[in-house]
Amino acid sequence: MDCVTKEEIKKFAQQIGVDLVGFASPDCLKEYDNFLKERENLGYSCSIEERDIQKRISPEFILPEVKSIIAIALSYNVEYEIKYYSRSFGIVSRSSWGIDYHKVLKEKMEKLSEFIKSKCEGVKTVCLVDNNPLLEREIAYHAGIGWFGKNGLIINDEYGSYIFLGEILINKYFEPDAPQKTKCGDCDLCIKACPTNAIVEPYIINAHKCLSYITVKKGKIEEKMSKKMGRRIYGCDTCQHVCPFNKRAKKVVRSEFVPDKLLPRHDLIEILNMSKKEFAEIFGPTSSSWRGKSIIIRNAIIACVNTKEKSCIEPLKNLLKSQSPLLRGYSAWALSHLCDKEILSEIENALLKEKDEMAKKMMIEVLNKLKGDKIENNER
Ligand code: SF4
Numbered sequence: 001m002d003c004v005t006k007e008e009i010k011k012f013a014q015q016i017g018v019d020l021v022g023f024a025s026p027d028c029l030k031e032y033d034n035f036l037k038e039r040e041n042l043g044y045s046c047s048i049e050e051r052d053i054q055k056r057i058s059p060e061f062i063l064p065e066v067k068s069i070i071a072i073a074l075s076y077n078v079e080y081e082i083k084y085y086s087r088s089f090g091i092v093s094r095s096s097w098g099i100d101y102h103k104v105l106k107e108k109m110e111k112l113s114e115f116i117k118s119k120c121e122g123v124k125t126v127c128l129v130d131n132n133p134l135l136e137r138e139i140a141y142h143a144g145i146g147w148f149g150k151n152g153l154i155i156n157d158e159y160g161s162y163i164f165l166g167e168i169l170i171n172k173y174f175e176p177d178a179p180q181k182t183k184c185g186d187c188d189l190c191i192k193a194c195p196t197n198a199i200v201e202p203y204i205i206n207a208h209k210c211l212s213y214i215t216v217k218k219g220k221i222e223e224k225m226s227k228k229m230g231r232r233i234y235g236c237d238t239c240q241h242v243c244p245f246n247k248r249a250k251k252v253v254r255s256e257f258v259p260d261k262l263l264p265r266h267d268l269i270e271i272l273n274m275s276k277k278e279f280a281e282i283f284g285p286t287s288s289s290w291r292g293k294s295i296i297i298r299n300a301i302i303a304c305v306n307t308k309e310k311s312c313i314e315p316l317k318n319l320l321k322s323q324s325p326l327l328r329g330y331s332a333w334a335l336s337h338l339c340d341k342e343i344l345s346e347i348e349n350a351l352l353k354e355k356d357e358m359a360k361k362m363m364i365e366v367l368n369k370l371k372g373d374k375i376e377n378n379e380r
């Protein structure tokens with residue numbers, strides 16, 4: 001008799017609050033070799049993706065004795081009504097509401113591993129959530145967690161696509177579950193709704209155009225993309241928001257993913273003024289903090305410009321003296337959009353003190369633009 005069955009594992013997982021469990025073969029990723037090469041050649045992969053294709057498709061690099069992968073999913077489609085927001089707000093993606101999901105999933109997977117180990121001798125496991133090179137969505141697909149939507153996400157009939165995925169690599173064999181066929185049919189709502197046309201064809205996403213990636217990307221963002229960010233300060237939910245399977249998805253009561261200090265519509269001025277300590281308090285417990293304070297503030301600055309929010313002007317002037325060159329450059333850029341010519345002298349003064357090449361370049365660009373506009377205005 002088997003030391004533990006799939007049904008026993010599923011039952012225990014349910015008891016500890018895991019919504020979905022499935023089983024996949026460790027070889028299920030081998031077929032994605034060409035897909036990844038093609039994606040790389042087309043320039044659709046982004047800088048946060050692992051470049052070594054073999055690492056992406058080989059779970060045995062992480063656990064050499066791996067015989068199965070247990071895929072789990074946890075819904076973050078919590079009952080929560082967005083009641084409060086100020087006039088100047090930035091939007092935080094649902095995946096960053098509440099406590100960092102990496103922590104929540106890891107705890108549950110560790111409990112599940114301990115359960116299996118208590119039943120079977122010599123079992124080895126490795127628990128993974130997101131921060132590993134393996135193709136997580138493809139594992140979830142092969143484990144029958146859900147099917148691929150045209151937006152490239154895994155959709156479950158009951159929970160939709162607002163699900164976090166995790167994997168347990170294990171040196172014990174379990175019969176793999178069956179993958180499910182897509183149910184998108186003729187629908188193309190996500191493709192039409194995507195603000196940047198990042199869904200280049202059904203199921204194929206160009207990460208360089210996707211705002212989920214762009215909002216966490218380091219450095220300067222191309223101006224045409226920053227305009228598309230709108231109020232987004234972390235992530236993008238648009239292609240999930242329009243999906244009919246999410247409209248009818250089951251809501252869950254899960255206090256971990258209910259927003260706490262970081263609000264789904266967070267005040268931009270508060271973000272622009274944030275100290276290191278305040279960043280740690282507001283963003284620190286959530287999954288949006290991993291890229292650091294400057295990236296979030298940069299996105300908030302962009303949101304101020306996109307919403308023409310004049311109340312951001314004073315905090316932006318303070319940011320001209322920020323310790324971060326990125327923020328000094330971005331605040332000059334934003335002020336040039338939100339102020340009249342009177343801001344010229346403040347940016348010129350900031351430029352005189354500026355030592356960083358990128359910040360200098362941004363300031364010179366905005367000064368040229370402002371001066372150019374001035375000539376035009378004088379001519380009229
Ligand atoms: S997350 Fe946003 S930008 Fe990315 S594909 Fe979906 S709608 Fe487009």
Ligand code: SF4
Pocket residue numbers: 149150151183184185187188189190191239242243244245
């Ligand atoms: S919006 Fe429509 S096409 Fe896009 S993933 Fe959902 S069902 Fe599929």
